[in-house]
Amino acid sequence: MSDNDVALKPKVKSKPKLDRPKLYKVILVNDDFTPREFVTVVLKVVFKMSEEAGYRVMLTAHKLGTAVVVVCTKDIAETKAKEAMDIAKEAGFPLMFTTEPEE
DSSP states (O other), rough: OOOTTTOOOOOOOOOOOOOOOEEEEEEEOOOSOOOOOHHHHHHHHOOOOOHHHHOOOOOHHHHSSSSEEEEHHHHHHHHHHHHHHHHHHTTTTTOEEEEEEEO
């Protein structure tokens, strides 16, 4: 190597590591006042479930007290839960959905 030669080192490009967003569960809470058919319709409309899937989730909540409806990001979970409860409130039913972090 002569005095004018420069040794080049390859540059390492590092990408910032992005953490995946925390996931949250939307939970359907059973009550004794909201009709089963209404719960199934809400699950179909808000959570885009099929008739069979909505019925299964509704029945699980009916038998066990609660049922996980969907797991998604926090913003979506809170929005869906609020939308479902707003529909129920307008219809005069105390249907309740909660959100909690997935473990």
